[in-house]
Amino acid sequence: MSMIKLDFSEQVIWITGASRGIGRAAALLFAQANANLVLCSRSIESLTQLREEVLAISGLEPLCLAYDVADLKAVKSTGQQILAKFKRLDVLVNNAGILQDALLGMISEPQLFQTLNVNLAAVIEHMQIASRLMQRHKKGSIINVSSIIGRVGNVGQVVYGASKAGVIGATLSAAKELAPSNIRVNAIAPGFIDTEMARSISPEKFQERLNSIKMGRIGDPQEVAGVVLFLASSLSSYVTGQVIGVDGGMLI
Amino acid sequence: MQSHNEQRLKEVFSRVFSVPVETINDDVKYRETKNFTWDSIMHMSLIAEIENEFGIMLETDDVIDMSSFLKAKEIVAKYVND
Numbered sequence A: 001m002s003m004i005k006l007d008f009s010e011q012v013i014w015i016t017g018a019s020r021g022i023g024r025a026a027a028l029l030f031a032q033a034n035a036n037l038v039l040c041s042r043s044i045e046s047l048t049q050l051r052e053e054v055l056a057i058s059g060l061e062p063l064c065l066a067y068d069v070a071d072l073k074a075v076k077s078t079g080q081q082i083l084a085k086f087k088r089l090d091v092l093v094n095n096a097g098i099l100q101d102a103l104l105g106m107i108s109e110p111q112l113f114q115t116l117n118v119n120l121a122a123v124i125e126h127m128q129i130a131s132r133l134m135q136r137h138k139k140g141s142i143i144n145v146s147s148i149i150g151r152v153g154n155v156g157q158v159v160y161g162a163s164k165a166g167v168i169g170a171t172l173s174a175a176k177e178l179a180p181s182n183i184r185v186n187a188i189a190p191g192f193i194d195t196e197m198a199r200s201i202s203p204e205k206f207q208e209r210l211n212s213i214k215m216g217r218i219g220d221p222q223e224v225a226g227v228v229l230f231l232a233s234s235l236s237s238y239v240t241g242q243v244i245g246v247d248g249g250m251l252i
Numbered sequence B: 001m002q003s004h005n006e007q008r009l010k011e012v013f014s015r016v017f018s019v020p021v022e023t024i025n026d027d028v029k030y031r032e033t034k035n036f037t038w039d040s041i042m043h044m045s046l047i048a049e050i051e052n053e054f055g056i057m058l059e060t061d062d063v064i065d066m067s068s069f070l071k072a073k074e075i076v077a078k079y080v081n082d
Helices: A021-032 A045-058 A071-088 A109-135 A148-152 A157-179 A203-211 A221-232 B003-016 B040-054 B060-065 B071-081
Strands: A011-014 A034-042 A062-065 A091-093 A140-145 A183-190 A243-246
Touching: A011 A021, A011 A071, A011 A221, A021 A045, A021 A221, A034 A071, A045 A062, A062 A071, A071 A109, A091 A109, A091 A221, A109 A140, A109 A157, A109 B040, A140 A157, A140 A221, A140 B040, A148 A157, A148 A183, A148 A243, A157 A183, A157 B003, A157 B040, A157 B071, A183 A221, A183 B040, B003 B040, B003 B071, B040 B071
Parallel strands: A011 A034, A011 A091, A034 A062, A091 A140, A140 A183, A183 A243
Antiparallel strands: none
16 A cells, blocks of 8 residues: 655645644644645744744744734735745635634624624635745645635624635635636634634533534544645645545534 | 837747738737637636746736737736746
8 A cells, every 4th residue: 555645845835823723733744745845823922932943843943923814915915925935826824813702793893893894804815825836836726725614604703704715705706717727726614623713612512512513523624725735735726725524423 | 110029028929829920910819819819718818828938927907908919918026027
């Protein structure tokens, strides 16, 4: 039996929200596959440890950048820095996101726009800049992290659900637009994954969520990262415009 | 007299649209070309090629504003000295 070994050497992977959760797990998996990494987070300190882990795994110095993903000017300048350092971009993982629950009637204006800006507008702007870099060599893969909530909705998550459903709509349109340039765009829709985001809910809610998962357990960030790598790699070279659930059979 | 950058830009247009470099002049306009197609899809290929040629990254507003060869010359001049 032959083992398939993913190899991303000479490729450049841009990951937002890299310091924690799914972004961090994806970064470590990409490092094992010898990728050049662009790791982004709101604070540079939060990337210090990851940078060292990546170096230890691949020996390749990642480009660590601190910026707010919703700052559209910063997205552009990040694109320029990637160009200056690596001269190319192969993969974008649009992973950064925030979760703030609120019932209708109690959604504040700042919360509404912050969530839409971080979870949706930033994803679009990153695709806009990344696709221009990818156009240069007519090849690329964009992976947008949506959520099961963006597909089926949930109580208290009107804003979050809207932002994540928006990510799916943006993914489907971008996939059609960029296919002639050989740039693939797909989304993943994680269910209940063991991240700080999931651990921020009450113990009762946590148990309730577990009960809704057919596989009977919370997902590991690595299990989501595996799908990200699949979509980034040539294993999925004919896959575009898809939304892949990574949820262990979760029913909300 | 034609500048060095204008000649480079003409060659970029010529490459992207696969037409002789002589056919590229100030009258070449977005969506109004006769012997080749400069549409929104080709526009992004053109932008990528211009950025590659001059080693620059254009502002989104400039990508949108680049509606003719004449305009392209003006925009590129903002980023690179002749």
